[in-house]
Amino acid sequence: MTNILKNYSLRTKLVLLYTILLIFSVSLISYYSYWNTWQMLINNKASNMRARAKPIIEHFLNSKGSDSPDSNKVTRQNFSELAYDLTSRNATAIIINTNGEVIATGKRLPEEMEPSPINYKYFHQALSGKNEISYITDANGKRVQVFLIPIRPRPGNQKIIGVIQISASLSDVNKTLFQHSVELFSVVAIILIVGILLGYWLIGISLKDLQNLSVTCQEISKGNFTKRADIKNRKDEIGKLADSFNLMINKLENMFDLQKRFVANAAHELLTPLTGLKGSLEVILRGAQDDRETVNKLSKGMYKEVNHLIRLCDQLLGLSRLESTTNLSKRQIVLHEFINEFKQKAKYIIKSHSFIIQEGPYVKLTADPDLLEQILFNLLSNAVRYSNAGTTIFLNWKLIPDYVEFRVVDQGKGMSKEVLSHAFEPFYRGKNQNSSFEKGTGLGLALTKSMIETHGGTIKIKSIPGKGTTIYFTLPI
Ligand SMILES: Nc1ncnc2c1ncn2[C@@H]1O[C@H](COP(=O)(O)OP(=O)(O)OP(=O)(O)O)[C@@H](O)[C@H]1O
Numbered sequence: 001m002t003n004i005l006k007n008y009s010l011r012t013k014l015v016l017l018y019t020i021l022l023i024f025s026v027s028l029i030s031y032y033s034y035w036n037t038w039q040m041l042i043n044n045k046a047s048n049m050r051a052r053a054k055p056i057i058e059h060f061l062n063s064k065g066s067d068s069p070d071s072n073k074v075t076r077q078n079f080s081e082l083a084y085d086l087t088s089r090n091a092t093a094i095i096i097n098t099n100g101e102v103i104a105t106g107k108r109l110p111e112e113m114e115p116s117p118i119n120y121k122y123f124h125q126a127l128s129g130k131n132e133i134s135y136i137t138d139a140n141g142k143r144v145q146v147f148l149i150p151i152r153p154r155p156g157n158q159k160i161i162g163v164i165q166i167s168a169s170l171s172d173v174n175k176t177l178f179q180h181s182v183e184l185f186s187v188v189a190i191i192l193i194v195g196i197l198l199g200y201w202l203i204g205i206s207l208k209d210l211q212n213l214s215v216t217c218q219e220i221s222k223g224n225f226t227k228r229a230d231i232k233n234r235k236d237e238i239g240k241l242a243d244s245f246n247l248m249i250n251k252l253e254n255m256f257d258l259q260k261r262f263v264a265n266a267a268h269e270l271l272t273p274l275t276g277l278k279g280s281l282e283v284i285l286r287g288a289q290d291d292r293e294t295v296n297k298l299s300k301g302m303y304k305e306v307n308h309l310i311r312l313c314d315q316l317l318g319l320s321r322l323e324s325t326t327n328l329s330k331r332q333i334v335l336h337e338f339i340n341e342f343k344q345k346a347k348y349i350i351k352s353h354s355f356i357i358q359e360g361p362y363v364k365l366t367a368d369p370d371l372l373e374q375i376l377f378n379l380l381s382n383a384v385r386y387s388n389a390g391t392t393i394f395l396n397w398k399l400i401p402d403y404v405e406f407r408v409v410d411q412g413k414g415m416s417k418e419v420l421s422h423a424f425e426p427f428y429r430g431k432n433q434n435s436s437f438e439k440g441t442g443l444g445l446a447l448t449k450s451m452i453e454t455h456g457g458t459i460k461i462k463s464i465p466g467k468g469t470t471i472y473f474t475l476p477i
């Protein structure tokens with residue numbers, strides 16, 4: 001069944017479901033209405049019959065005089081008159097004595113109804129004093145309603161001297177019920193037709209936007225990234241889906257742009273040292289190999305370029321490795337111990353600056369120690385590179401809720417607004433660099449940011465040009 005349904009459109013399935021629900025609910029209401037009407041008609045008829053019979057019976061009993069008729073006097077002569085009075089074209093009365101024998105019947109004319117046979121279960125109930133007995137039964141192939149009325153010598157008297165049974169035809173009830181059914185059927189048919197058409201139309205309108213969305217998806221998959229889901233003024237799930245979809249495409253577009261720029265920048269960065277290398281090699285090949293001094297100078301330059309290339313490739317590899325957090329080998333780090341070890345290694349890069357570690361609170365954090373070391377190295381080498389010799393570099397940390405916040409402070413040249421806004425972009429390098437420093441690749445901060453973010457932390461920079469820079473970064477504990 002579900003396999004068959006899979007081949008149909010969502011609209012067909014929704015309309016089908018809606019139709020089934022509509023038919024089910026309308027049928028339920030119709031059945032309830034039919035049943036209610038039937039009950040009402042039957043009860044009405046019963047009350048009418050009793051109301052009609054009561055004065056006739058009372059008149060009959062009163063006319064028998066103060067001498068209360070006892071069971072012995074319940075005879076054919078006494079009661080055939082009563083049975084006759086209670087009989088009409090659509091109802092026939094019979095009088096049954098306490099022994100269950102029919103002692104009088106009201107049917108005289110052939111067109112009058114045949115009385116229905118006695119149902120002794122109900123007869124005994126009537127005989128034991130139950131007043132309002134009526135039931136539906138089949139008699140002579142027709143449905144009839146039967147009423148039983150116990151006969152008492154006087155109203156309120158406990159003694160029962162016989163039972164009147166009136167069998168009434170249900171033809172009038174059936175006729176009214178049939179009329180009611182025809183009306184009900186017409187209304188139900190109209191409700192179903194209008195309901196289904198309206199549902200089909202409404203569902204179509206609702207799904208049209210979804211269809212447009214699917215067209216947009218197809219266009220985007222063909223490479224047209226300028227396309228967006230054009231669904232306005234919709235606050236429902238489809239509207240939300242369109243919003244999320246547009247948000248996702250915006251992000252993807254940005255990511256692709258970034259990636260394109262990244263590849264272009266990477267190629268450019270690789271090309272610069274390679275062009276330098278090519279130039280140097282050409283000079284050597286053109287005959288400079290005999291000039292020891294030139295070869296020496298060129299070799300030193302080439303060695304520097306090759307080193308730069310290796311560093312660049314290393315950093316590019318590092319960036320691509322960081323794409324997935326599964327590459328992290330996290331373990332628990334006691335920060336004091338870690339920093340103590342790190343202090344020794346930091347000496348290799350901090351040679352002509354003073355380095356002060358202001359120890360913060362005792363912290364245990366879960367992180368990849370190699371990456372944490374790399375983060376600190378990158379930040380410290382920037383601090384060294386962009387501040388004058390003899391100035392001080394500080395490293396400290398403090399606890400904030402759920403995180404430990406590190407700070408690397410230098411007293412260097414600081415960053416202009418321009419540098420600050422691009423510092424984390426791969427291959428971005430600030431201008432006016434102190435030419436005495438080794439040229440960077442512009443990947444250091446991008447890599448650092450990635451390493452921190454893969455740990456679930458954040459990084460931000462505060463810098464005052466000419467005064468110094470503070471880098472804040474957090475790692476979860
Ligand atoms: N502590 C700092 N003080 C002043 N400027 C800084 C500092 N750190 C970074 N910058 C600026 O931000 C730019 C980007 O830094 P980033 O570390 O990403 O690249 P880089 O240092 O130039 O090269 P590398 O990839 O070798 O680190 C730098 O070129 C520099 O202009």
Ligand SMILES: [Mg+2]
Pocket residue numbers: 378381382440443444445
């Ligand atoms: Mg750097």
